[in-house]
Amino acid sequence: MSVTIINGGTQGVGEAVARKLAADGRSTGLVLAGRSADRGESLAGELTAAGTPAVFVLADMAEAEAPARVVDACLARFGSVHGVVNVAARTSRATIWEDTSEHIDAHFALNAKAPYLLIQAAARAMVRQGTPGSIVNIGSTSGHGGQTKLTAYCMTKGALTILTKNLAFALMRHRIRVNQVNPGWMDTESEHLTQTVYDGSPEDWLATAEATMPLGRLVKPWEVANAVAFLLSDDSGMMTGNCLDIDQAVVGAGDPMRPSAAETPTP
Helix, strand or coil: CEEEEEECCCCHHHHHHHHHHHHHCCEEEEEEEECCHHHHHHHHHHHHHCCCCEEEEECCCCCCCHHHHHHHHHHHHHCCCCEEEECCCCCCCECCCCCCHHHHHHHHHHHHHHHHHHHHHHHHHHHHHCCCEEEEEECCHHHHCCCCCEHHHHHHHHHHHHHHHHHHHHHHHHCEEEEEEEECCECCHHHHHHHHHHCCCCCCHHHHHHHCCCCCCCECHHHHHHHHHHHHCHHHCCCCCCEEEECCCCCCCCCCCCCCHHHCCCC
8 A cells, every 4th residue: 555646647647547546446645746726636536535545736847846845745644655656748849940948948847857856855755764665757759769849858758768767776775666658659638639739630630540550549548557557566576767668669670760751840
């Protein structure tokens, strides 16, 4: 039984993780951190009513003080912390020709610095408690190189991979494990918004996209949540420093391995 903080726990993968942990009955407490008060309070209330105590903490995790404040709120409510899941991420578009310093900084603040500071605050609490801990970061297969229209995002997910491995090594003697799950193209509310509003795709883009996939669909939040729950639990044993891809591709395999004309924007 454990208490878990979910950074970005009000929708998409974060919500799926919260529901999975509650359904498994292994959690004595959940802390959902995010910017959507209505969704966060509603989900926390629903999970609590169903038997898993949960609280929502309103926080913009890109703000420097937010990670420590979320851990403090967890300790004030539950007295301990055993798990952390870092989900929240910025995914806005910009090619090398369009990017700005401010855009890049905003990505790193939420996608890389916030997970680091949250892990730091949680790990300190775990060491004070003298109990093992498990941390799972949500990366992306884009962290292997990624798309030309998502350069800043891809950089941050590559940085998160290094953070996962570095902290897995640093925290191992404290019995704190750190792993990562890298989803590929995923069917989420935020992806629907991106496709329809920012990329100009029609409302039925999902059906078209899934018809092109080898397994006939995009990655679903529930299967990412299953992997996260496994890595958080004792079922994953001594696994640490691992980065698990959930995708319909094999990195380094396939032909062609070169950009198409459509993937080569010009200034």
